Amino acid sequence: DWNMGQVLEEQLQKIALLVGPTEHAICALSGGVDSTVAATLVHKVLGDRLHCVFVDNGLLRLNEQQRVMDTFNNHLHLPVTCVDHTKPMLDRLTGVSDPEAKRKAIGAEFIEVFKNYATELEKTLGVKPMYLVQGTLYPDVIESCPPPGSGQKHSHMIKSHHNVGGLPKDLQFTLIEPFRDLFKDEVRAVGRLLGVPEQFIKRHPFPGPGLAVRVLGDVTEEGKLDTLREVDEIFVNCIREYGLYDEIWQAFAVFLPIKAVGVQGDQRTHSHVVALRAVNSADGMTADWYNFTPAFLRDVSTRICNKVRTVNRVVYDITSKPPGTIEWE
Ligand code: XMP
Numbered sequence: 529d530w531n532m533g534q535v536l537e538e539q540l541q542k543i544a545l546l547v548g549p550t551e552h553a554i555c556a557l558s559g560g561v562d563s564t565v566a567a568t569l570v571h572k573v574l575g576d577r578l579h580c581v582f583v584d585n586g587l588l589r590l591n592e593q594q595r596v597m598d599t600f601n602n603h604l605h606l607p608v609t610c611v612d613h614t615k616p617m618l619d620r621l622t623g624v625s626d627p628e629a630k631r632k633a634i635g636a637e638f639i640e641v642f643k644n645y646a647t648e649l650e651k652t653l654g655v656k657p658m659y660l661v662q663g664t665l666y667p668d669v670i671e672s673c674p675p676p677g678s679g680q681k682h683s684h685m686i687k688s689h690h691n692v693g694g695l696p697k698d699l700q701f702t703l704i705e706p707f708r709d710l711f712k713d714e715v716r717a718v719g720r721l722l723g724v725p726e727q728f729i730k731r732h733p734f735p736g737p738g739l740a741v742r743v744l745g746d747v748t749e750e751g752k753l754d755t756l757r758e759v760d761e762i763f764v765n766c767i768r769e770y771g772l773y774d775e776i777w778q779a780f781a782v783f784l785p786i787k788a789v790g791v792q793g794d795q796r797t798h799s800h801v802v803a804l805r806a807v808n809s810a811d812g813m814t815a816d817w818y819n820f821t822p823a824f825l826r827d828v829s830t831r832i833c834n835k836v837r838t839v840n841r842v843v844y845d846i847t848s849k850p851p852g853t854i855e856w857e
Contacts, residue, residue, distance in 0.1 A: 532714060532717040532718050533721060535710070535714070536569070536718050536721055536722070539706040540569065540572060540573055542706075543569075543570060543573045543574070543704060543706070544573050546659075546702075546704070547573070547574060547577075547659060547704075550577075551577065551657075551658055551659065552574075552577045552578075552579065552649070552655045552656070552657040552659070553574055553577065553578050553579070553657055553658070553659035553660065553661055553704060554578075554579050554642055554645060554646060554649075554657045554659070554660050554661065554701070555567045555570060555578055555579070555580045555581070555660075555661035555662075556581060556583070556638065556642060556660065556661070556662055557580045557581065557582045557596075557606075558582070558583075558663070558734070558736055559592060559595070559596035559599070559734070560663070560731060560733065560734050561663075561715060561716060561719060561728065561729060561731055561733070562663025562664070562707060562712070562715055563661075563662065563663035564604065564606075564663070564719070565663065565707070565715050565716075565718055565719035565722065565724055566662065566663040566704075566705075566706055566707060567580050567606055567661065568604065568606065568719070568722045568723075568724055569706055569718070570661050570704060570706070571606060572722070576607070577655075578661070579607075579609070579645070579649055579657060580600075580607060580608040580609065581608065581609050581610075581611055581642070581645050582596060582600070582608050582609070582610045582611070583610075583611050583638065583641050584610065584611070584612050584613060584614055585613050585614065585617040585634070585637070585638070585738060586613070586614035586615070586617045586618045586753070587617065587634075587737065587738030587739045587740045587747070587753070588738055588739070589734070589738075589739065589757060589760055589761070590757040590758070590760065590761045593610065597610055599728060603725050603728070604724065604725075609645070611641055611644075611645065613637070613641050616637065616640070617634070617637050618747075618748050620633050620637050621633060621634070621740060621746070621747055622746070622748045623746060623748075624746065625745040625746045627687070627741065627857035628688060630737065630740050630741070630747070631688045631689075631690055631693065631737055631741070632688060632693065634690050634736070634737045634738075634740060635688065635690045635691065635693065635695060635736075635737075636696065638690065638691075638736070639696060639699070642660060642701070643700065646700075658701060658702055659701055659702050659703070660699075660701035660702070660703055660704065661703075661704045661705075661706075662703060662704070663691075663705075663707060664689070664691050664692060664703075664705040664707060664708050665707050665710060665711065665712060665715065665812075666708060666709055666710055666711055667711065667712075667811060667812050667813050668689035668691065668692050669689075669692055669708060671685075671686040671687060671689060671813075672685065672686075672687070672688050672689045672692035672693040686853065687853065687855075687857075689735075689736070690735070690736035690737045691736055711810075711811040711812075712733065712811060712812060713810070713811065716729050716730075730773075730774055732764075732773075732777070732778045732779060732780075733777070733778050733812065735855055739753055739756055739757070739760075740857075741855045741856065741857040742756060742780060742781065742782045742783060742856065743756055743782075743783040744783065744785050744856060744857060745785040746785075751838065752783050753783075755800060755802070755836060755838045755839060756781060756782075756783040756802070758835070758836045759781040759783075759802045759832050759836055759839060762828065762831050762832050762835060762836070763779065763780070763781050763804055763828055763832070764779060764780075766824070766827065766828045766831060767779055767806070770824055772820075772824075775808075776806050776808060776818050777807050777808045777812075777815065778805075778806070778809070778854060779804075779805065779806035779807075779818070780804075780805055780806075781802050781803065781804055781805070782803040782804075782805060782845070782856050783800065783802055784800070784801045784803060786800075786801055787799060787800060787801065788800075788801050788840060788841045789840075790840030790841060792833070792840060797840045799838055799839055799840035799841070800838050800839050800840070800841075801839070801840075801841040801843065802832065802839050802841075802842055802843075803842075803843045803844070803856075804828065804842060804844050805817075805844075805845040805854070805856075806818035806820065807848075807854055809849070809854070812854065814849055814850070815848060815849040815854050816848050816849075817845060817846050817847060817848055820844075828842070829842040
């Protein structure tokens with residue numbers, strides 16, 4: 529086991545050596561553990577030469593923008609600019625249904641936002657940020673590509689993590705990725721050392737491409753994202769109510785591109801099917817589905833079908849990783 533105090537010191541020194549005394553950096557904040565801890569770490573070295581940006585890409589969970597901005601402002605005291613990129617992102621995803629194509633498009637669109645933000649900083653503050661801070665983890669790197677020079681015959685390529693596989697070759701920024709060699713639990717330990725509040729440290733992982741990898745196929749069709757947001761909120765709230773949130777690595781809902789026949793209030797319905805997924809994992813590389821009690825599953829399914837008009841069927845995913853991955857795309 530590595531000593532996280534030592535890792536933290538090493539990273540602080542490395543950044544101080546890399547970034548010149550008058551140079552600036554941009555940090556892409558997602559509201560998740562990794563990027564938040566990365567920002568907090570880099571902020572210790574760069575202070576107000578670090579410019580954090582949170583992108584509302586139209587693929588966030590219910591009220592997530594507000595929740596995240598409140599946390600940054602009230603608890604973390606990190607100065608953050610919020611950029612609304614909903615429309616260009618959803619426009620770009622129109623008609624895109626292949627999972628890898630979606631991931632690549634989202635990654636590319638994120639880079640557009642960072643470029644625009646850098647231009648904006650140049651105009652308003654007269655500074656030209658040369659660095660981009662990301663909370664990339666070790667599993668993101670190995671699942672996105674075989675390690676360079678590894679001479680491995682078999683590619684590890686499972687899916688392009690948005691912040692690795694979607695990067696352009698001619699990226700104008702030098703990357704600062706202090707957690708490229710770390711697993712999530714190690715980043716959580718570093719976050720605790722940096723004084724990041726516990727409620728934040730314990731947040732379930734959420735993928736950068738957001739709900740786009742949880743609406744199977746084309747995401748842009750009317751209502752899909754809204755339905756998913758409602759279901760997800762009910763599911764996660766139910767988990768909190770039952771006191772299970774901290775026992776589970778990650779839990780979320782998936783919108784399936786199919787409809788099923790049902791009967792609601794004596795009426796035949798032809799509505800959407802959603803899947804619920806909850807897993808336990810040590811590092812995200814392998815995972816086991818979470819064994820809820822039948823009473824919990826009954827309760828959550830009833831709540832969803834009663835409250836979400838557009839859903840008449842709920843299924844629970846009982847697949848481990850492997851053979852499934854945690855996300856469905
Ligand atoms: P998979 O689906 O590969 O997910 O079993 C493993 C863990 O990684 C998260 N994940 C991502 N996180 N960018 C991220 O920041 C991504 O592109 C991405 N894809 C998957 C996933 O939620 C799980 O925790």
